[in-house]
Amino acid sequence: MIKGEGRIVAALGAVFVTLGGIHASLRGLLFDENAVTYYGVLAILIGAASFVVMLTPFPSDEP
Template sequence: MVRAEYRIVVAVVAVFASLAGLSVAIDGLLFDKSGLVRYGFAAMVVGVAAFVLLLNPASAGDE
């Protein structure tokens, strides 16, 4: 049970990381900075992927 709580906390951090990546990507688009756009989209993709992986239900043997 304790392990699931840590996964939820890390998933919340991943959501905020993806929101920060979205913010950086939009900032890069507005001020024409291609490096910020790439890093922002990469952070967003990594954050969403981590969120999905962390909140997948565990198998019966993982309890």
């Protein structure tokens, strides 16, 4: 079990960043706004990578 509550909260924030990126990229695709699409894809990549890094157990997380 991961004991870092701060990292879990940061991972939750990363999930919301990813969801916002999905929303932005879909909006950019629907309304033909290239910049919004690119920033949405960038937010998806950053949010997903942050989520994975935050929930990776570290050696200091031993029970």
